[in-house]
Every structure is written in C-alpha cells, then in structure tokens.
Amino acid sequence: MPNTAAQPVLLIQTRADDVAVADELRSTAALGEFAPGQLRSLRLDREVAERPGHAGAPCLDWQQIMNAHAAIILGGSPFNSSDPAESKTPVQRRVESELRFLLDLVVAQDYPFLGACYGVGALGVHQGAVVDTQYGEPAGVVRVRVTESGAGDPLLAGVDAEFDAFVGHKEAVSRLPETATLLVGGEACPVQMFRVGAHVYATQFHPELDQEGLLFRLRLYAHHGYYDLTEQQALFTAIEAAEVTQPQRILANFVRRYAQNTGRHTGPGRSRNSGATSAVGHEYDHFDRVPPSV
Numbered sequence: 001m002p003n004t005a006a007q008p009v010l011l012i013q014t015r016a017d018d019v020a021v022a023d024e025l026r027s028t029a030a031l032g033e034f035a036p037g038q039l040r041s042l043r044l045d046r047e048v049a050e051r052p053g054h055a056g057a058p059c060l061d062w063q064q065i066m067n068a069h070a071a072i073i074l075g076g077s078p079f080n081s082s083d084p085a086e087s088k089t090p091v092q093r094r095v096e097s098e099l100r101f102l103l104d105l106v107v108a109q110d111y112p113f114l115g116a117c118y119g120v121g122a123l124g125v126h127q128g129a130v131v132d133t134q135y136g137e138p139a140g141v142v143r144v145r146v147t148e149s150g151a152g153d154p155l156l157a158g159v160d161a162e163f164d165a166f167v168g169h170k171e172a173v174s175r176l177p178e179t180a181t182l183l184v185g186g187e188a189c190p191v192q193m194f195r196v197g198a199h200v201y202a203t204q205f206h207p208e209l210d211q212e213g214l215l216f217r218l219r220l221y222a223h224h225g226y227y228d229l230t231e232q233q234a235l236f237t238a239i240e241a242a243e244v245t246q247p248q249r250i251l252a253n254f255v256r257r258y259a260q261n262t263g264r265h266t267g268p269g270r271s272r273n274s275g276a277t278s279a280v281g282h283e284y285d286h287f288d289r290v291p292p293s294v
Contacts, residue, residue: 081121139168150183
C-alpha cells in the first residue's frame with residue numbers, strides 16, 4: 001500500500017546570517033500557509049562547511065532527502081550563479097556543486113521543486129540558460145505579467161494576469177533553454193517565472209517574502225549593493241505603500257499541491273518514508289525562531 005502520511009516540505013537555505021535565515025523561515029511558513037511541523041530547514045552553507053568534500057560526489061544523500069520530503073523549496077541567497085569562478089568562495093562553490101547534484105535528480109524525476117530568486121540562476125544554469133547581469137533589478141516592487149502558458153499552470157491558479165511583486169537581484173536569465181516554459185514575464189526582466197517538466201519551478205521575484213521580510217532584509221543587506229543608499233527612505237516608503245498580495249498565492253498553491261504528496265515522485269526503488277532525518281542538519285521549529293526587531 002502507498003504511504004499516505006503527510007510529509008514535510010524542505011526549505012534549503014544558504015544565508016550565513018542567523019537572523020536572515022530565521023526571518024526567511026518565518027515568512028515562508030506564513031505565506032505558504034504551512035501547518036506546524038510541515039516546513040523543515042536545511043542550511044546548506046553550514047552542511048558543506050562542516051562535511052568533508054569528495055571530488056565528483058555530493059556530501060549529502062540527496063535521494064534519501066528527497067524521499068523523506070514531499071517537495072523542496074530553495075530560498076534566496078547572497079550567491080550569484082554568474083559570478084566569475086575566481087571570485088566565488090569555497091563555500092559558494094561547494095553549495096553550487098551540491099545543488100547541481102540535487103537538480104540532476106530533481107529534473108530527472110520531475111520532483112516538486114520551487115526555487116525563489118536564487119533558484120532562477122541555479123535551475124537556469126543547470127538547464128543551460130544564459131544567466132548574466134543584463135536584466136538585474138534593484139530592490140523594490142515591479143509589475144509582472146502571466147504568459148499564455150502560465151495562465152493554465154496550477155501554481156498560478158487564482159493569480160491575477162498582472163500583479164506586483166518584490167524583487168532585488170543582480171543576475172537573471174537572459175535566454176531560456178528549450179527545456180523551460182516561460183510562465184511570468186516582466187518589462188525590465190523578461191524571465192520572472194519558468195517551469196521545467198511538470199513540477200520543477202523557479203521564480204525571479206520573491207513569493208516567500210512579505211513586506212516585513214523585504215524591509216528586514218534590505219536593512220540587513222544595506223551595504224550589499226541591492227539599492228542606492230541615498231534613496232533608502234524613498235524606497236522603503238514605496239515598499240510600505242505597496243499592496244503585494246499575488247506572489248504568495250503561488251507559494252501557497254505549491255504547498256497545497258505537493259505537501260500531501262503520497263509517492264508520485266518517488267525515486268526508483270526508494271520508499272518515500274525512508275527517513276532522511278539524519279541527513280538533514282540544523283533543523284528547528286519555524287514557529288519558535290522569530291528574528292529580533294530591526
């Protein structure tokens with residue numbers, strides 16, 4: 001008989017700042033409408049820093065981790081996939097290596113995956129997209145449009161044909177590969193959301209960020225080049241005045257569609273209740289990790 005127990009969703013995080021990690025977890029849990037215990041965290045940057053590397057092999061058992069979770073979400077990151085190789089830290093290079101191993105499995109098995117912002121670069125590069133700085137966008141609110149293909153996609157059910165979204169990125173996809181379907185586009189950045197296969201998604205905008213989370217992150221990363229510091233007050237005022245309500249519906253649709261997964265995406269010969277708990281480190285209850293006031 002198939003396993004009918006609800007499985008958690010895994011949020012992969014790559015930020016070094018504990019307060020940023022906690023707030024990302026808070027906003028993802030809230031906007032995704034997760035039940036208590038339904039969202040778990042893997043701090044991939046810590047995992048690769050603490051585990052010995054093996055040339056040509058991942059340091060984590062990704063198949064086991066996938067088997068133990070209904071779906072995977074990849075959060076935002078300070079890393080850029082298109083950075084010159086010589087500028088990348090050893091941690092960034094190992095994070096990217098692990099994600100390549102993961103995405104090999106995810107794409108081959110059409111496993112439920114949603115990459116937010118950083119996910120566009122990770123999945124895009126994996127699929128052969130051109131990812132560069134041509135269509136970077138400063139932090140703020142932009143208007144995006146659902147394509148004809150996107151209008152029929154389950155993750156965009158109930159989402160307006162045009163909507164405002166939070167962005168802030170230095171790189172973007174400038175040319176999609178043939179394996180990808182464009183679901184949402186924008187004026188300043190043509191590729192805002194795409195799908196590979198039937199269940200593998202990436203968004204350039206942030207469906208996992210609310211107004212509180214964006215303002216918190218912009219204060220935390222004030223000197224990281226995401227916006228002009230001389231325009232900080234005007235930017236924050238514009239964000240506070242914006243009503244961004246549609247992107248989180250995409251995240252909630254993803255959770256509703258896949259959080260009750262009962263085995264459709266099981267890898268060959270693997271049981272989805274194989275128990276990957278030991279392979280996933282640094283987990284904590286997302287309802288207990290509230291970031292300090294800023």
